[in-house]
Amino acid sequence: QVQLVESGGGLAQPGGSLRLSCAASGFTFGNYGMSWARQAPGKGLEWVSGIYSDGSDTYYSDSVKGRFTISRDNAKNTVYLQMSSLKPEDTALYYCAKAHSNYDVVIFDYWGQGTQVTVSS
Numbered sequence: 001q002v003q004l005v006e007s008g009g010g011l012a013q014p015g016g017s018l019r020l021s022c023a024a025s026g027f028t029f030g031n032y033g034m035s036w037a038r039q040a041p042g043k044g045l046e047w048v049s050g051i052y053s054d055g056s057d058t059y060y061s062d063s064v065k066g067r068f069t070i071s072r073d074n075a076k077n078t079v080y081l082q083m084s085s086l087k088p089e090d091t092a093l094y095y096c097a098k099a100h101s102n103y104d105v106v107i108f109d110y111w112g113q114g115t116q117v118t119v120s121s
Contacts, residue, residue: 002027002098004022004097004110005023005024005112006021006022006094006095006096006112006114006115007020007021007023008021008115009094009116009117010116011118011120012083012086012117012118013086013119013120013121014119014120014121015085015086017082017083017085017086018083018086018117019080019081019083020080020083020094020096020115020117021079021080022034022080022081022096023076023077023078024077024078024096024098029074029077031102032098032099032100032101033050033051033052033053033099033105034051034053034072034079034096034105035048035049035050035051035096035097035099035105035106036096037094037095037097038095038117039095040092041091041092045095046061046063047061048060048063048068048081049061049068050070050099050106051071051072052102052105053102053103054102055071055074057103058070058071059105064090067084067085067086068081068083068084069082070082079096081094086117086119089119090119091118091119091120092117093114093115093117094115094116094117095111096111096112097110098110098111
């Protein structure tokens with residue numbers, strides 16, 4: 001069965017960095033787009049970033065553009081989110097999501113359990 005397991009969350013100071021990882025299994029990883037989304041306390045789910053199956057295109061929300069970088073290693077079945085210049089408003093539970101096709105990053109059929117990111121001094 002499809003499994004998405006996020007890791008790398010934790011506590012970071014404002015201006016700091018973290019790298020999230022999402023290890024995928026149970027499907028042909030290189031055939032699907034992948035995304036990251038987040039949910040801050042008391043707020044709705046926010047799409048953050050997406051990447052096509054072959055890594056040819058990446059997309060970002062305005063709130064993270066220029067600070068976060070999404071990448072993937074199809075040989076390792078893993079998608080990453082490098083987060084830099086972190087702000088307190090980046091505090092959220094971050095989810096990895098599998099898209100339903102290769103050149104899609106906004107329609108999802110599977111989600112991970114999430115990894116908590118807290119940005120605080």
